[in-house]
Amino acid sequence: MTGGGNTFGGNASAHSVVQARQIDSFTQHVHVGADASLPAPAPAPECQLPVEEQPFENRTPEREQVGRELAARGRSARPVRPLTVVLSGVSGIGKTALAVRLAHELEEHGLLSFYVDLDEWRTAGAIDLTAVLRHLLGWLTPAESQLPEERRALENRYRARTRDTRLALVLDNVWSADEITTLLPVSAESVVLVASQERLSALESRGALGLALEPLSFEHASEVLRQIVGGQAFGGQAFGGQTAGGVNPGESSQALATIARLCAGFPIALHTAGKLLRAHPTRRMERIVDDLTKDLHEKGLPVVEAVWNAAYAALDPPAARLYRLMPHHPGYDITLDAATALLGTGLDDGEDGFDGLTNAGLLALSPRAGRRRMHSLLRAHAVRCAGRHGDPAETEEGLRRLLVWYRRQAERADRAIGADRMRTAEPVPELPYAPDVPFASAAEAGAWLDAERKALYGLVRIAGDLGEDTHAWSLCEPLWKHYEDHGNHEDAIRAFETGRDCAQRDGAAEALIRMRCQLAQALWKAGRAEDADTETRQAVLSAESVVPGEKPHASALEFRGKYLAWRGEPEQAVVHFQRSRGIHLTIGNPYGVLLQTFLVGRTLRAAGRLTEAEAELEAARRMAVEQNRSRVTGRAVAELARTHRALGRTAQAVAAYEEALAHERARGSVHDQIALHDELAQVTEESGDSEAAERHRARARELRVQMGMEAEPED
Known part of the structure; x- marks a missing residue:
């Protein structure tokens, strides 16, 4: 198998075809109970996986094992949790490539695929899981304009959204099972593909399939190199069964085999070596082999280091300098503009350096368009190069x-x-x-x-x-x-x-x-x-x-007031908001006056001072309309509705709630619409209008289903 197949196992053998049918049986089994009469769901997210840049070779036993596991789940009673597959091994062994390939193959069986690299969300070793949940929900609910802020609310929404969604979720660069527990989808019809340097025994003890990857065999490593170089000629030699200049094709194959052995079966080293060959078609094969061997034997470096040393030595000056500087960039990936800033010698050098590193296999395409990223092993190598040459x-x-x-x-x-x-x-x-x-x-x-x-x-x-x-x-x-x-x-x-x-x-x-x-x-x-x-x-x-x-004084008073309101001291909070408003009035800052008036009104309502709150909120609404501040207008009207309700003015409360809903629909804030419909359902129920109450409850449910906050109702 030389990559590109759509069946688990990779070869179009009878065994693989049968296995694919077994997986299809599993996907048909998990769809039992679907009702075509249900309303159309919200706009569906699109599959998002990294582009497979490099040749993919073998991993047939691992892919077949995943296929057997899926087929077994299809034959058994309905599973209660998603299949989790943990791919473990050292950096550069090909875990990510296998996870992405499996996800692509699962797409063929109707699963919705998505890739998350946890290194993108890691700072000082810690994962910002709140940010990751927001990222996942932003993909799963593309029509939603607002997500909750609190972690617990995000977790609840993620569980609701993944309950009936069949996912092939790739979680890359996972350090521990605890990092991803909250990221596992609820649907038992999903598959989670985890790439980690360590075996995650905590997941395996809960039924995860653990697959420890080893380097590719010599034969498969050689095949990867052959795919990369294709029929291109090098120093008078040509691969792919052709000859140039009367050179024996067996000699070129022998040189290629020597490089494959030097790379020790590490896919990332093979890809780098292959790109080095393609980048220097006139360089004698003997020279490349000698350079790699010299680094290996005379400097005592690991085999992968030898390949990267040779690739670095072949770089032009802008690319070499950018390589030495790249590991100090603190981002997950980098753009051409940022690389140009790092070099500091103009856009021409930035382009040359960016392209040079990419062509040499020392920078890879990022999952995000227009960006490149450096593999963790290469980042460490670049630091060593900076120590030796910078x-x-x-x-x-x-x-x-x-x-x-x-x-x-x-x-x-x-x-x-x-x-x-x-x-x-x-x-x-x-x-x-x-x-x-x-x-x-x-x-x-x-x-x-x-x-x-x-x-x-x-x-x-x-x-x-x-x-x-x-x-x-x-x-x-x-x-x-x-x-x-x-x-x-x-x-x-x-x-x-x-x-x-x-x-x-x-x-x-x-x-x-x-x-x-x-x-x-x-x-x-x-x-x-x-x-x-x-x-x-x-x-x-x-x-x-x-x-x-x-103005800084007014801002400090505002933040102190917000803190006191959060702590449950509304009376003291109001005092600080009023002092802040006085400063804004004095310096002539209309928006500052508006904001503090709204905060005063909202806090007075929370404190039960309803008559005062009403006056403040009416003033805030008037100012917001005059200043064309739509967000504050909607918030002020909603607070007025709550004030009317607390005062027992049901008709005025309903009218204000409806007005606030109109503002939030215009803004596209679905989260606020749901909250307002829920409150309207309560108000109308209390007033005896059960028909209106049910209408608002139904609309709130529709919006929650649309946003993935709860599953669609069953008949």
Whole structure:
């Protein structure tokens, strides 16, 4: 089998065909009970797997074992949990390639496939599972505009959404079973393909199929090389059964076999060696073999290291320098623009370096379009190359360029999302050494911040380590919007703590107030009440001392009020919101006045001061309409509805709820629509209008099904 087959086992043998039929039997079995009369589901997500760039060879025993397991499940009683397959082995052994191949083959049997690399969501060794759940739900429910913020609510929605969805879910770079327990789908008709360097005995003890991968055999390794080089000629030699210049084809095959042995059956080493051959068709085969053998025997390096050393030695200067700098980039993957910033010598060198590393097999395509990523083994090798061929100054200069470039792009993205947001830092001017990322809309800017989140949060830490205090806290400012939208509390806490400390060292008083406020919200959202209390108190005290009566003072009071409301002290919270509003009135900031008025009204309602709350919320609604702030308008009207309900004004409450629903439908906020329909069902039920109550309950159910929050009802 040389890759590309659609049956488990890979060969079009009678055994494989029978096995494929057994798997089809399993997929037919799990569909029993489907009702074609049910309403059409929400827009379905599309299968998303990495492109299979490299030749795939063998792994027939493992693929057949998975096929047998699926066939056995189809013959047995209805399974109670998804099939989990754990592919384990050292880096470069081909775990990811096999997992992706299996997922592609499961697509042929009707499963919906998706790939998640946990390294993309890992910071300092820890997985941000809240962010991963949001990522999965964003794929599973593409029409949903808003997801819950709290982890428990996300887990509940994920379980509901995966209860009746047949998934082939690839989870790559898993370190432990605990990391993925909450990510396992509920549907017993799903298959989870886990790639891990370690055996995950905790999963295997619960019925997972464990498959430990070994290096490819010599024959299969040789076949991988033959597929890569094809019929291309090298130094007068041609592979694939052809000859050039009268050379014996047996000699070229022998040289190829020598390289296959040097790669020791590691697919990643074979792919790198094959690309080295293709990149240098005029180089004598004897020279390539000699170089690889010399590195192996004289330097005592592992066989894989020998291949990569030879590939590095063949790089042009821009590619070699980029290779030495790449492991210091803190992101999951990298774009051409960011690579150009890392090099700092212009877009031409950036393109040459990017293409050179890709062609040499030292950079791979990322699952995300337009990006490249470096394998963990190659990242470690690049560090060693930097130690042998680079110098510390080269690395530090590259990191400083990268830091400034990312800060500029983050600031530009933040302004594209919200031009009037309060900011302290002076924006970075245009940079001569790397191009700007184009942001055609706020949505594109938000998508860029999310795609680069790992790099951005990592660069805050790097800035602190380099003593670049101004850059550290300045970069935290545009990260605020990403944090608000995605709720990655632990990453935010680490970054905002660094920002706070750097602002303090930098003597930037206003920035320090802002950093304390940002940090405080991340702290209380993570349940760290005492730490949040300290930060908000200190922010207010500093503002009263340094910038009394100015916008940072108003902001500090607002955050202190939000914290007190979260802690269950609405009376004290109202006092802080009112003080903040007074400052906004004095300095002439209409939106600040609107926001604080809404917060006062909402908090008064929660405190039971309903008449006062009504007056404040009516004022907030009026100002929101005048300022064309649709989101605040809808929120103010919803709070008014709740106030009317608490005052016993059922007709006014229903009218306000309906008005709020109209605003949320216009905004496309399904989550808020569901909450309002639920409340309307309660209000109308209490008033004796059971028909209206059932209508609202039914609509709320429809929206939950549409968003994957619960299964479709059965007849």
